[in-house]
Amino acid sequence: xxxxxxxxxxxxxxxxxxxxxxxxxxxxxxxxxxxxxxxxxxxxxxxxxxxxxxxxxxxxxxxxxxxxxxxxxxxxxxxxxxxxxxxxxxxxxxxxxxxxxxxxxxxxxxxxxxxxxxxxxxxxxxxxxxxxxxxxxxxxxxxxxxxxxxxxxxxxxxxxxxxxxxxxxxxxxxxxxxxxxxxxxxxxxxxxxxxxxxxxxxxxxxxxxxxxxxxxxxxxxxxxxxxxxxxxxxxxxxxxxxxxxxxxxxxxxxxxxxxxxxxxxxxxxxxxxxxxxxxxxxxxxxxxxxxxxxxxxxxxxxxxxxxxxxxxxx
Amino acid sequence: xxxxxxxxxxxxxxxxxxxxxxxxxxxxxxxxxxxxxxxxxxxxxxxxxxxxxxxxxxxxxxxxxxxxxxxxxxxxxxxxxxxxxxxxxxxxxxxxxxxxxxxxxxxxxxxxxxxxxxxxxxxxxxxxxxxxxxxxxxxxxxxxxxxxxxxxxxxxxxxxxxxxxxxxxxxxxxxxxxxxxxxxxxxxxxxxxxxxxxxxxxxxxxxxxxxxxxxxxxxxxxxxxxxxxxxxxxxxxxxxxxxxxxxxxxxxxxxxxxxxxxxxxxxxxxxxxxxxxxxxxxxxxxxxxxxxxxxxxxxxxxxxxxxxxxxxxxxxxxxxxxxxxxxxxxxxxxxxxxxxxxxxxxxxxxxxxxxxxxxxxxxxxxxxxxxxxxxxxxxxxxxxxxxxxxxxxxxxxxxxxxxxxxxxxxxxxxxxxxxxxxxxxxxxxxxxxxxxxxxxxxxxxxxxxxxxxxxxxxxxxxxxxxxxxxxxxxxxxxxxxxxxxxxxxxxxxxxxxxxxxxxxxxxxxxxxxxxxxxxxxxxxxxxxxxxxxxxxxxxxxxxxxxxxxxxxxxxxxxxxxxxxxxxxxxxxxxxxxxxxxxxxxxxxxxxxxxxxxxxxxxxxxxxxxxxxxxxxxxxxxxxxxxxxxxxxxxxxxxxxxxxxxx
Numbered sequence: 001x002x003x004x005x006x007x008x009x010x011x012x013x014x015x016x017x018x019x020x021x022x023x024x025x026x027x028x029x030x031x032x033x034x035x036x037x038x039x040x041x042x043x044x045x046x047x048x049x050x051x052x053x054x055x056x057x058x059x060x061x062x063x064x065x066x067x068x069x070x071x072x073x074x075x076x077x078x079x080x081x082x083x084x085x086x087x088x089x090x091x092x093x094x095x096x097x098x099x100x101x102x103x104x105x106x107x108x109x110x111x112x113x114x115x116x117x118x119x120x121x122x123x124x125x126x127x128x129x130x131x132x133x134x135x136x137x138x139x140x141x142x143x144x145x146x147x148x149x150x151x152x153x154x155x156x157x158x159x160x161x162x163x164x165x166x167x168x169x170x171x172x173x174x175x176x177x178x179x180x181x182x183x184x185x186x187x188x189x190x191x192x193x194x195x196x197x198x199x200x201x202x203x204x205x206x207x208x209x210x211x212x213x214x215x216x217x218x219x220x221x222x223x224x225x226x227x228x229x230x231x232x233x234x235x236x237x238x239x240x241x242x243x244x245x246x247x248x249x250x251x252x253x254x255x256x257x258x259x260x261x262x263x264x265x266x267x268x269x270x271x272x273x274x275x276x277x278x279x280x281x282x283x284x285x286x287x288x289x290x291x292x293x294x295x296x297x298x299x300x301x302x303x304x305x306x307x308x309x310x311x312x313x314x
Numbered sequence: 315x316x317x318x319x320x321x322x323x324x325x326x327x328x329x330x331x332x333x334x335x336x337x338x339x340x341x342x343x344x345x346x347x348x349x350x351x352x353x354x355x356x357x358x359x360x361x362x363x364x365x366x367x368x369x370x371x372x373x374x375x376x377x378x379x380x381x382x383x384x385x386x387x388x389x390x391x392x393x394x395x396x397x398x399x400x401x402x403x404x405x406x407x408x409x410x411x412x413x414x415x416x417x418x419x420x421x422x423x424x425x426x427x428x429x430x431x432x433x434x435x436x437x438x439x440x441x442x443x444x445x446x447x448x449x450x451x452x453x454x455x456x457x458x459x460x461x462x463x464x465x466x467x468x469x470x471x472x473x474x475x476x477x478x479x480x481x482x483x484x485x486x487x488x489x490x491x492x493x494x495x496x497x498x499x500x501x502x503x504x505x506x507x508x509x510x511x512x513x514x515x516x517x518x519x520x521x522x523x524x525x526x527x528x529x530x531x532x533x534x535x536x537x538x539x540x541x542x543x544x545x546x547x548x549x550x551x552x553x554x555x556x557x558x559x560x561x562x563x564x565x566x567x568x569x570x571x572x573x574x575x576x577x578x579x580x581x582x583x584x585x586x587x588x589x590x591x592x593x594x595x596x597x598x599x600x601x602x603x604x605x606x607x608x609x610x611x612x613x614x615x616x617x618x619x620x621x622x623x624x625x626x627x628x629x630x631x632x633x634x635x636x637x638x639x640x641x642x643x644x645x646x647x648x649x650x651x652x653x654x655x656x657x658x659x660x661x662x663x664x665x666x667x668x669x670x671x672x673x674x675x676x677x678x679x680x681x682x683x684x685x686x687x688x689x690x691x692x693x694x695x696x697x698x699x700x701x702x703x704x705x706x707x708x709x710x711x712x713x714x715x716x717x718x719x720x721x722x723x724x725x726x727x728x729x730x731x732x733x734x735x736x737x738x739x740x741x742x743x744x745x746x747x748x749x750x751x752x753x754x755x756x757x758x759x760x761x762x763x764x765x766x767x768x769x770x771x772x773x774x775x776x777x778x779x780x781x782x783x784x785x786x787x788x789x790x791x792x793x794x795x796x797x798x799x800x801x802x803x804x805x806x807x808x809x810x811x812x813x814x815x816x817x818x819x820x821x822x823x824x825x826x827x828x829x830x831x832x833x834x835x836x837x838x839x840x841x842x843x844x845x846x847x848x849x850x851x852x853x854x855x856x857x858x859x860x861x862x863x864x865x866x867x868x869x870x871x872x873x874x875x876x877x878x879x880x881x882x883x884x885x886x887x888x889x890x891x892x893x894x895x896x897x898x899x900x901x902x903x904x905x906x907x908x909x910x911x912x913x914x915x916x917x918x919x920x921x922x923x924x925x926x927x928x929x930x931x932x933x934x935x936x937x938x939x940x941x942x943x944x945x946x947x948x949x950x951x952x953x954x955x956x957x958x959x960x
Contacts, residue, residue, distance in 0.1 A: 131863025142730030
């Protein structure tokens, strides 16, 4: 697989990786701008998150007397896990140079590692709010993983590929439109849950009892908080790449390969706008409804799978 | 082979010598520990030498015994030594001050348990195997019952004894009839039940959550890390035919048992309050994962898909080794916690991370790794089984697609639930503020009880990086066990090895990046020192440990979500007035198999026995009547059948 990657593609891939690392905080700015537009406000600058992160990085940090030290470390480990997982994604619709068969699971489980370490960091403070957030986060993750694996099985059957970036950039010759739409919709729900957006979680509110992710990071400040913000948008960027690559054709399809990079980033920004619109027009669900929505996501991926399998049987 | 004989002899003699020390506990411990450690180290060297081809497979005749060491037995010996070495080291500290005058006996039973496990892997004749198997059961029964002063321990030991004997009751006919070539599938099923009782297949698992909490921690470590695997060894050793039908039957049975075991095991692990019970249920889960791997392996072979078969087998073998290293560390860590806090109830702990930081680090690593999360070794075996399931989806055979799909979905849920169970254990035991005085007064264990945890972690890291090297053996074994005469060394083995090597590289990348970031953090902290302030608590003036989440509270949403499976019983006690001063809630989750099958089963037999008991009335003429009736029935039977034959 390594031989088939030419220099140009490699360069493209690294450009895409660099874009993800550098530009992901922009997503927060875009979402907030869209929400401000709907609310008739001017809203913060698009680059606001960069200023926030820079400010936080300069600050000192604070630690709870209860903590055994995990609380300060976990944002770093979470970002590390995300960066490691990002190596497997098809940036600029090019096959990742690091990909190998079965790496889809490494990707998925690295995200899982980030989540576990985040909940441990939250529980480290002994705060009841953070315990609540961690408990909810893990409860939902059980079902989110189920839905994600359903989508993975769909991709594996459809593309007959076992490496993440290969299956996402496959030519989609036999794209089953209805099944594809179901799977993409399931993935969009998973994306919203995993990146803690409305209608599952509200990154804006500071009412502790209703939050998941924000409740887990209450006791973080300074550089740790900067990494948490950064990690959240890096994860959103990565999951958007997943979604976008599933829907759009691979890089060999484009007249100029650089078009792929631009198109991908543009599509990710579109996902951010979509999230902004969704957050402006819907309210957050009650907690009891979240597992139901996750099961709905799983149901959609199951429908996609069944459509595919029965088509294959015929 | 001579190495393994030295190992056996050392274990035998060391065990024999220890009780003669009488009241001199430390002497007994020294004798037991030294001979045990030497035996395990030599045995480990012997098993590795055989696997890596330094020594050839060999058979030794010692008197009436015939012992054979081949690669399958060497592979199943590895967990014995990998779990045994840390357990032996840990046992001395664990027993200190808790087994006055009885230490020698502990070492006798402990070393002989280890010896019997080694013997099980070496025995080749049915009688010898059964003797070794029974010895393993009896010696470990003595260990489970070792702290017999407590009533709960005796109950647990009783259940374990029942399970051992029930296992033998199925194994003896399986071996007799299977050995004679009659019964066929019947012998296979009997063998599956007999060995399944040791493995802890669903329904047959009830002894695990009882015996593991009752047994001393080093014993739980060895039983969970090494002994229950031997059930799979037994199944793989059975003289099953390698025709398509048998492989299919075996594959489907193992797959279904594995899927239910994995899902049910981890679900009940989530709901436990007792730390060692949680770990025991997690063993049921992990044995389920092994069952899934072996099941997929047999199915792949049955349908002629060699790649699936080898991948699944390799995943199962690898997961077995990883589980041995990680679970024994976790049980030993639980033992250390028990010695420091005198309880296993997780809701009565908390805050131990600051009091026992090294034990915490070991437990943290093992728990995250055993949840199957990268960048650690617990991920590797599951990864291979996942890949086998993905391959099965695309195999183009409806049966294999039907097998692969549930494997993927169940493994995904199991992964998520394992994270819930272990985050619960970690947070309830180690994080937050201590919830009792005993937890607040806990102290770090001495070096002798930390060293075994370190050794367990070292084994895990060795496994992470040496996994690619092990692939050729696993492929050969998979081929031999399923009768596939295909050379895997060209195609499948390099592919699997490269996947595992890539994962190891990613682990290195992860460590390097994390190292750089942590280094930067250190530098930042050096500039502006960290402020240490109480946790933000929404403005309460007097935050107490009672405000933080307990383990039970942490898993409550998950337990409620799966209430249909778990049937948790909630007991709430609260003053019925305004401003209740006293409130209490307890959630108990009884084992589903116990509740729905075994209790009604034993209840029924108890009542039936009571009815038959009426025969024992004390009237002699009634007894004579029964005897005459029995004789008459036998006469009729004899004449009828013999007459028909002539």
